[in-house]
Amino acid sequence: xxxxxxxxxxxxxxxxxxxxxxxxxxxxxxxxxxxxxxxxxxxxxxxxxxxxxxxxxxxxxxxxxxxxxxxxxxxxxxxxxxxxxxxxxxxxxxxxxxxxxxxxxxxxxxxxxxxxxxxxxxxxxxxxxxxxxxxxxxxxxxxxxxxxxxxxxxxxxxxxxxxxxxxxxxxxxxxxxxxxxxxxxxxxxxxxxxxxxxxxxxxxxxxxxxxxxxxxxxxxxxxxxxxxxxxxxxxxxxxxxxxxxxxxxxxxxxxxxxxx
Amino acid sequence: xxxxxxxxxxxxxxxxxxxxxxxxxxxxxxxxxxxxxxxxxxxxxxxxxxxxxxxxxxxxxxxxxxxxxxxxxxxxxxxxxxxxxxxxxxxxxxxxxxxxxxxxxxxxxxxxxxxxxxxxxxxxxxxxxxxxxxxxxxxxxxxxxxxxxxxxxxxxxxxxxxxxxxxxxxxxxxxxxxxxxxxxxxxxxxxxxxxxxxxxxxxxxxxxxxxxxxxxxxxxxxxxxxxxxxxxxxxxxxxxxxxxxxxxxxxxxxxxxxxxxxxxxxxxxxxxxxxxxxxxxxxxxxxxxxxxxxxxxxxxxxxxxxxxxxxxxxxxxxx
Ligand SMILES: Cc1cc2nc3c(=O)[nH]c(=O)nc-3n(C[C@H](O)[C@H](O)[C@H](O)COP(=O)(O)OP(=O)(O)OC[C@H]3O[C@@H](n4cnc5c(N)ncnc54)[C@H](O)[C@@H]3O)c2cc1C
Ligand SMILES: Cc1cc2nc3c(=O)[nH]c(=O)nc-3n(C[C@H](O)[C@H](O)[C@H](O)COP(=O)(O)OP(=O)(O)OC[C@H]3O[C@@H](n4cnc5c(N)ncnc54)[C@H](O)[C@@H]3O)c2cc1C
Numbered sequence: 001x002x003x004x005x006x007x008x009x010x011x012x013x014x015x016x017x018x019x020x021x022x023x024x025x026x027x028x029x030x031x032x033x034x035x036x037x038x039x040x041x042x043x044x045x046x047x048x049x050x051x052x053x054x055x056x057x058x059x060x061x062x063x064x065x066x067x068x069x070x071x072x073x074x075x076x077x078x079x080x081x082x083x084x085x086x087x088x089x090x091x092x093x094x095x096x097x098x099x100x101x102x103x104x105x106x107x108x109x110x111x112x113x114x115x116x117x118x119x120x121x122x123x124x125x126x127x128x129x130x131x132x133x134x135x136x137x138x139x140x141x142x143x144x145x146x147x148x149x150x151x152x153x154x155x156x157x158x159x160x161x162x163x164x165x166x167x168x169x170x171x172x173x174x175x176x177x178x179x180x181x182x183x184x185x186x187x188x189x190x191x192x193x194x195x196x197x198x199x200x201x202x203x204x205x206x207x208x209x210x211x212x213x214x215x216x217x218x219x220x221x222x223x224x225x226x227x228x229x230x231x232x233x234x235x236x237x238x239x240x241x242x243x244x245x246x247x248x249x250x251x252x253x254x255x256x257x258x259x260x
Numbered sequence: 261x262x263x264x265x266x267x268x269x270x271x272x273x274x275x276x277x278x279x280x281x282x283x284x285x286x287x288x289x290x291x292x293x294x295x296x297x298x299x300x301x302x303x304x305x306x307x308x309x310x311x312x313x314x315x316x317x318x319x320x321x322x323x324x325x326x327x328x329x330x331x332x333x334x335x336x337x338x339x340x341x342x343x344x345x346x347x348x349x350x351x352x353x354x355x356x357x358x359x360x361x362x363x364x365x366x367x368x369x370x371x372x373x374x375x376x377x378x379x380x381x382x383x384x385x386x387x388x389x390x391x392x393x394x395x396x397x398x399x400x401x402x403x404x405x406x407x408x409x410x411x412x413x414x415x416x417x418x419x420x421x422x423x424x425x426x427x428x429x430x431x432x433x434x435x436x437x438x439x440x441x442x443x444x445x446x447x448x449x450x451x452x453x454x455x456x457x458x459x460x461x462x463x464x465x466x467x468x469x470x471x472x473x474x475x476x477x478x479x480x481x482x483x484x485x486x487x488x489x490x491x492x493x494x495x496x497x498x499x500x501x502x503x504x505x506x507x508x509x510x511x512x513x514x515x516x517x518x519x520x521x522x523x524x525x526x527x528x529x530x531x532x533x534x535x536x537x538x539x540x541x542x543x544x545x546x547x548x549x550x551x552x553x554x555x556x557x558x559x560x561x562x563x564x565x566x567x568x569x570x571x572x573x574x575x576x577x578x579x
Binding site for chain 1: 330333355357360361364365368369372373391392394395396397399400401402403404405406441442443444447449457458459485504510512518528529532540543552554556557558559561566567568570572573577578
């Protein structure tokens with residue numbers, strides 16, 4: 001199958017993430033990487049093609065120069081080629097604009113059987129881009145997959161909700177998002193790392209996609225961030241050591257706050 | 261006054277608390293109109309009336325119910341076209357966010373997810389507050405384009421009772437072929453735990469690797485407090501507790517009045533799911549555990565000693 005996997009380059013969640021003066025994410029101050037949750041999407045695509053009749057896995061990212069690292073990681077894991085949408089006008093795009101650019105890039109990649117994404121990015125964490133891509137591409141969405149199989153041109157997933165577990169089906173082509181329950185992403189092997197160096201990566205600008213620059217970027221966003229505040233550090237709480245009465249002390253604290 | 265659409269979150273007509281919260285928020289922006297999709301309208305109507313729904317748009321087309329997100333987005337888009345609402349509010353559940361996502365594209369409207377507050381904007385529109393980067397920043401955003409679409413986190417808005425008519429208006433919306441392209445072919449209901457639902461519980465007690473697989477003391481303590489039970493991913497991955505109860509970045513995000521973490525270290529991914537809780541308590545053997553940076557009250561100790569003693573004390577106080 002021909003599969004496009006959307007991978008986002010994000011600031012490392014383990015570092016102190018912050019904002020620029022225009023309230024966009026500071027992507028310079030901290031190290032970036034392939035959003036961990038997108039590794040599950042890459043793995044799902046590779047596993048499908050290894051088990052099936054083959055085809056090409058393309059990793060697609062939209063982001064600054066450094067976002068090439070996210071593509072590199074996908075290629076090292078085993079994807080066949082990469083597409084990097086890079087254009088200064090894109091900086092500060094909201095989710096709506098992001099989905100517009102990604103949808104046009106997917107169209108340009110050519111006929112695809114599946115578009116696979118992560119469950120959420122680890123920075124914006126909105127979990128909306130997959131549904132937006134389905135809407136824009138006019139494809140069915142089968143999202144939050146904890147299991148994914150494709151047979152006879154039908155994608156079938158298991159989606160676990162809080163009250164039920166559902167099996168959902170859709171004909172290909174379709175947009176699938178996967179959770180971290182679906183698989184165990186592989187580490188790039190030495191061979192994979194070497195092979196990745198020779199794999200083709202294309203860089204496209206908005207012009208290549210036929211997207212009007214006035215529709216994307218910070219100025220075009222339909223949501224305007226007016227202010228960003230670091231959360232005041234929590235007033236240091238009381239921490240006591242249990243010397244036999246800890247449980248009673250806890251009950252006393254809860255009672256004093258009217259929880260009991 | 262312009263209408264504000266609220267998508268009702270319910271299970272067969274039993275309305276979830278988030279809906280009352282959304283209706284309260286909607287009244288700040290205009291006249292609340294509930295949108296009820298599915299079966300059980302008769303059960304739901306009273307609850308919707310109690311919390312200020314002036315009107316209830318009702319859709320019970322089975323095609324909408326069997327096909328998840330896409331048809332509901334079409335129903336809402338149809339209504340947005342019809343009434344030009346001041347805003348559309350949805351719960352920040354996975355489905356709520358996806359419906360909101362599709363609606364934003366269909367109606368060319370700005371979208372904010374996971375809002376913890378919603379207010380009217382100064383020059384029109386809607387102003388929202390979000391808590392981002394695992395709760396380390398607060399972001400204020402205004403949505404100016406179209407009919408602002410906002411998904412609101414459960415437990416963020418204090419509910420106000422505001423009796424209203426909840427007058428029903430039945431809707432039939434012709435669905436596109438695309439809306440029904442993905443179909444639910446099987447549904448397995450989960451066994452009910454008898455405890456409150458995790459996202460809407462006022463109190464959540466979670467256990468982690470420190471339980472060593474024995475959730476008994478965590479559950480007993482939760483039951484003494486009438487709380488829901490959560491788990492860290494370490495506990496879930498070990499197979500000790502169901503994934504549906506996982507709190508964190510890749511689990512459920514909770515924002516209760518009181519969150520109690522027992523035998524949980526406080527990794528960033530766990531914090532992402534609980535850091536907006538109002539009061540935080542931890543029990544951990546290790547005085548250096550990062551969870552203690554967040555707490556209002558912490559006990560350095562063995563959860564197998566502390567929890568049973570606390571449970572007993574609470575039961576004694578309740579008499
Ligand atoms: C703290 C913060 C808050 C924000 N709040 C809002 C808001 O309220 N409204 C709004 O419209 N925008 C908001 N944004 C901007 C929004 O996050 C970005 O536009 C982003 O590109 C899309 O949303 P997401 O990262 O949340 O993606 P999600 O919807 O969480 O991503 C799901 C999947 O889509 C794919 N994907 C997402 N982005 C890309 C990409 N650039 N390249 C390749 N694949 C991708 C990945 O597979 C990913 O796993 C916010 C950003 C930040 C950092
Ligand atoms: C992509 C990704 C997504 C993730 N998503 C999530 C998520 O959604 N939710 C989540 O929770 N994690 C998530 N994680 C995992 C997270 O990084 C941590 O590994 C996890 O939260 C650790 O769980 P824990 O605190 O129970 O275990 P540990 O970190 O091992 O901590 C156990 C704690 O128990 C204490 N302890 C031991 N015995 C006792 C005792 N008898 N009494 C009291 N205390 C005791 C120890 O001192 C220790 O602090 C994610 C990780 C990744 C990479």
